[in-house]
Amino acid sequence: MRELAADRTLTIEANDVSALPPLHGRNHVIGPYISVYNEETLQYLAQHGARRICLSPELPFSAARTLAAEGRRHKAEIEVQVFGRMPLALSARCYHARAHKLTKDNCRFVCAKDPDGLRLCTLDDQPFLAVNGIQTLSDSYLDLAEKIGEMKAAGIRHFRLSPQDCDMVRIAHHYRNAADGREPLKKIETLLPQIRFSNGYYDGHEGHRRLSP
Amino acid sequence: MKQIKSLPELVCPAGTPSALRVAVDAGADVVYCGFRDKTNARNFPGLNFSRDEMADGIRYAHTHGAKTYIAINTFPQAGNVTLWKQAVDDAASFGADAVIVADIGLAAYTAKNHPHLRLHLSVQASASNEDAICYYCDAFNVKRVVLPRVLSIPEITALNSVIPCETEVFAFGGLCVMAEGRCNLSSYATGKSPNMNGVCSPASHVRYRQDKDGAMTSKLGEFTINRFAKEEAAGYPTLCKGRFRLNGEAGYIFEEPTSLDALSLLPDLLKSGVAALKIEGRQRGRAYIEAVVLAFRQALDAYAKGRPIKTDALINLAEGGQSTRRPAGRAGPAAEGEKRNRHLLPRHGHEQARGQCHARAGGGPDADDRGQ
Numbered sequence: 001m002r003e004l005a006a007d008r009t010l011t012i013e014a015n016d017v018s019a020l021p022p023l024h025g026r027n028h029v030i031g032p033y034i035s036v037y038n039e040e041t042l043q044y045l046a047q048h049g050a051r052r053i054c055l056s057p058e059l060p061f062s063a064a065r066t067l068a069a070e071g072r073r074h075k076a077e078i079e080v081q082v083f084g085r086m087p088l089a090l091s092a093r094c095y096h097a098r099a100h101k102l103t104k105d106n107c108r109f110v111c112a113k114d115p116d117g118l119r120l121c122t123l124d125d126q127p128f129l130a131v132n133g134i135q136t137l138s139d140s141y142l143d144l145a146e147k148i149g150e151m152k153a154a155g156i157r158h159f160r161l162s163p164q165d166c167d168m169v170r171i172a173h174h175y176r177n178a179a180d181g182r183e184p185l186k187k188i189e190t191l192l193p194q195i196r197f198s199n200g201y202y203d204g205h206e207g208h209r210r211l212s213p
Numbered sequence: 214m215k216q217i218k219s220l221p222e223l224v225c226p227a228g229t230p231s232a233l234r235v236a237v238d239a240g241a242d243v244v245y246c247g248f249r250d251k252t253n254a255r256n257f258p259g260l261n262f263s264r265d266e267m268a269d270g271i272r273y274a275h276t277h278g279a280k281t282y283i284a285i286n287t288f289p290q291a292g293n294v295t296l297w298k299q300a301v302d303d304a305a306s307f308g309a310d311a312v313i314v315a316d317i318g319l320a321a322y323t324a325k326n327h328p329h330l331r332l333h334l335s336v337q338a339s340a341s342n343e344d345a346i347c348y349y350c351d352a353f354n355v356k357r358v359v360l361p362r363v364l365s366i367p368e369i370t371a372l373n374s375v376i377p378c379e380t381e382v383f384a385f386g387g388l389c390v391m392a393e394g395r396c397n398l399s400s401y402a403t404g405k406s407p408n409m410n411g412v413c414s415p416a417s418h419v420r421y422r423q424d425k426d427g428a429m430t431s432k433l434g435e436f437t438i439n440r441f442a443k444e445e446a447a448g449y450p451t452l453c454k455g456r457f458r459l460n461g462e463a464g465y466i467f468e469e470p471t472s473l474d475a476l477s478l479l480p481d482l483l484k485s486g487v488a489a490l491k492i493e494g495r496q497r498g499r500a501y502i503e504a505v506v507l508a509f510r511q512a513l514d515a516y517a518k519g520r521p522i523k524t525d526a527l528i529n530l531a532e533g534g535q536s537t538r539r540p541a542g543r544a545g546p547a548a549e550g551e552k553r554n555r556h557l558l559p560r561h562g563h564e565q566a567r568g569q570c571h572a573r574a575g576g577g578p579d580a581d582d583r584g585q
Contacts (some may be wrong), residue, residue, distance in 0.1 A: 001344075017317075018344030033395050035408060037288035040318025058397040058406055059421045063291035089398050089453075092341075092363035092417070095467065098584040120466060121458040122437040123430075129398075131459065131466075136391070138401055200404070206434060207401035 013054070014160040020048070027051045029079075032087055034063040037063065039070035046074035054160060055091055057086040057142065077157055082144040083175060083188075084162025085117060085130055085137035086198075086207060089139040095131045116165035127196065140198035140208055143188045145178040147202055152179070220513045221489050224282065224381060224507045228260040228495035233270045235499045237279045241509030243275055245282040245313065246495065252300040253284045254337060254496040256411030268307045280310035282496075286335035288316045288394075288408045303329045307494055307549065314338075315394055317352075324353040333381070334358040337407065339395035346376045356382055357488060362388055362473060370485040379488035384475040385505055385527065386493025390468040391453055398452045402434040414451045416436075421447065431455075478523040479512055 005012055005022035014020055015031035030053040038044055042053060053076055055064055068078040097107035099118060111118075115135055117130030127139040141164065144151075148159060161168070162174055177184050180213055188197060200209030225241035227233035228454070236244045247253025249261035262270060271281045283304040288298035295578040299320050304312045305327045312330060314320050315337035325333050336359040340346045349355040357379040360369060364382075373380055391398065393407070400406035403418040408425055422430040427443030431450035438450030448454070473483060473493070491514075492505055510528040515522050 002346060016342075016344050017340060020348050020490060021344060033392075035288050035394055037316065037408065038291045038318055040294050041316055042318075044317055044321045056397065056408075058400045058409065059291075063253075066291040068458060071381050072284050086397070086401070088401055089396040091467070092361070095459075099462075099466075104450070110427060118459060119535075123456055123458065124437045124439050124457065126436065128436055128457065136398065136467075159338075181423050185394075201400070204404065204411065206404040207397065 020045075024048050030054065032056050032081070034068070034132075039067060042067055042070050042076060043074050046071065046076035050076050050097055052079055052158060054081065054158075057070050057081055057088070057138075058201050058207060061147065061151065061154075062204070064151065064156060068155040072155060074134060078155075079158035079160055080144070080151060080156055081142055081160040081162055082148060082178075083160075083171060084164050085139070086142050086162075086201075087135060087137055088129070088207075089136040091134050091136070093137070094134050096133045099131065118197045137197065140196045140206060140210070141192070142199065142201075143197040144199055144202060145175055145184060145188060147199070148175070148178045149181060161169075220517055221487050222280075222381075223506070223509055223513060223525045224489045224491045225366040226386075226492055226495040226497065226502065227270070228255060228257075228497065229499075230262065230266045230498050231504050232271050232495075232497075233281075233450055234273055235503045235505050237274050239503045239506035241279055241506050243282055243489070244270070244312070245284055245491075247269065247284045247286075248303070250286055250288075250296065250300075251409075251411045252297050252412045254286050254335075254407055255284075257416075257496055258286070260496060264270065264303060267303070271307050271309060275308070282310045282311040282333060283315055284313040284335065285319065286313050286315040286337045287411045288337075289319055290409065294318070299325060301330075311356070320349065320355070321354040328354070331356050335394075336361055336383075336389075339392045339394040339495075341377050341392070343372060346372070346378065350376065351448050359383075359491065361393060363390065364439075366478065366481045366485050369482075371485060373486035380486070381489035381491050382475075383473055383493055384479075384482070384484065384490040384509065386473055388468060388471060388473050396453075402436050402452060404434075414449075419450055461486050476508070476522065476526055476527060479516060479524075480524055483516060575580045 001019055002022045011029060012023055013029040013031045014023060015033040017034060026049050027076060030036055030045055030050045033052050036053050047194050064078055064080055066168050093102040094107055096111040096118060097104050100107060100110040102186060107174055111133045117132040119127055120129040120131055120141060122128050130137045130139050161172060174184055196211050198208050201207045222242040224245055225236040227236050227244040233244050233246060245425040246260050247255060249263055252275055253442055268575055274281045285297060285300045292336050301312055303322050310331060311333045312323060313335045314323060315335040332353055332355050334349050334355045337412055340358055343362045348360050352389055359381045362383045369382060397406055399413045403415055405412050405415045407413045418434045421433045422432055427445040429441045430481055431447060433441045433450045438455035441447040448470045454470040457466045461488045512522045554557045
């Protein structure tokens with residue numbers, strides 16, 4: 001990690017605080033696994049070189065708007081994920097290895113067998129979460145295409161697509177259209193009819209919910 | 214056994230003023246508690262301290278030779294940081310012996326405005342390696358870090374040899390297998406999270422359903438978290454302790470509903486160089502607090518005098534106590550999955566913990582296991 005941080009040609013996104021000391025004083029990005037929930041934390045990190053901060057998916061738009069305004073005063077921009085499974089938790093354990101009856105230290109990288117994650121269902125067979133190694137994600141894909149205009153008006157200029165096992169070129173075009181203010185040719189549900197979408201966090205609700213604009 | 218000169222602090226939870234007095238009287242070196250609002254990670258109805266109660270509690274502890282740490286360990290809300298700053302200011306003015314914080318901005322505020330107030334890093338900050346811990350020490354003069362429960366004793370020992378601050382480790386109570394402070398599972402299902410609201414799998418979103426076959430289904434929001442056979446004790450549906458299906462097999466995919474009991478590990482833990490042992494459970498009642506604190510006080514004192522430690526003291530307590538605890542081997546629809554999942558348990562540092570469910574069948578905040 002220190003070697004990576006020493007390479008000034010790279011833009012590094014820190015997702016653990018342990019990455020911050022070697023990035024101190026140089027431009028870097030803060031990822032969603034470092035908790036930036038308020039303007040005080042944003043200000044502190046920006047003073048030490050954070051130029052862009054990708055927010056935790058659970059933060060509502062009201063918080064993102066406040067942080068974007070604060071960020072303008074400190075040369076730090078806000079990034080919000082708008083597509084894909086949401087990162088919800090990390091663990092010291094690898095649930096993928098566990099599901100394949102392997103130990104974490106000899107996992108044979110079985111997670112590669114599930115490029116879109118391994119679906120976890122309730123005992124009622126309701127899709128709930130997705131396991132990806134030590135990471136737990138949402139089963140639903142986040143979709144905030146219809147919110148991009150509002151976020152742009154609040155000064156948010158970066159929108160993250162989390163790659164899924166689908167035609168990401170089409171997906172990128174879809175969100176490019178949204179970011180450029182053009183009407184989408186098709187709804188996201190039409191592009192990926194087998195996927196359940198959600199946007200509940202945006203307005204402060206349960207993350208799994210799909211609420212109408 | 215060689216007599217040791219000093220013991221680690223015994224840091225005990227107090228969710229109410231009466232629990233604080235019980236913990237102090239039972240032999241706690243330190244009690245930790247929080248204000249009655251969303252600044253702390255046990256923001257449950259009926260728990261925590263008003264300003265007057267906190268001042269009185271600190272006075273009581275100090276009069277009886279104990280310290281008080283105040284947990285201000287949720288993440289301040291954008292646009293409303295004042296509530297958290299005020300909590301730090303009040304902790305300082307009441308004479309708290311330390312504040313336990315998780316948020317970088319709040320740590321910076323505390324270090325700048327209260328440089329003489331001892332700053333501890335909550336487990337919610339998720340600092341589990343040398344570089345992360347050193348970052349907080351260098352930046353904010355953190356004096357102690359509360360380590361995640363997933364570290365093994367050799368890992369704790371190794372950390373203690375390289376970091377510039379003290380360590381505090383959990384010795385009893387709820388287990389959390391996800392990286393604390395980075396977990397959004399609860400809010401995904403309920404809209405309420407440890408980071409933002411100080412709650413995990415909140416009781417307000419818990420429902421139980423009696424099925425026709427006598428089975429009991431527990432739900433969190435819209436999601437089934439567990440199903441218990443007719444004869445099986447039903448536990449609280451903490452999300453990561455639920456039974457789910459993965460790859461066609463049902464079981465405790467993330468973690469079984471076990472609680473941590475490190476009494477049997479005490480000699481090794483004490484040799485690891487930890488400065489403090491922490492008991493989880495500010496949501497617990499007075500009788501529980503008293504019994505657990507007494508058991509650990511006796512164990513530590515026995516160790517100091519070279520006498521054997523009674524390692525099963527709390528197993529007996531749990532079986533006859535206020536919690537609906539069960540043996541690890543449970544019958545039920547997912548028994549096969551459970552067996553499989555135990556293969557990974559040795560990865561867990563403290564997993565010599567006995568298999569016990571710390572949840573109450575009737576729900577309520579007892580089952581929450583988030584960090585302090």
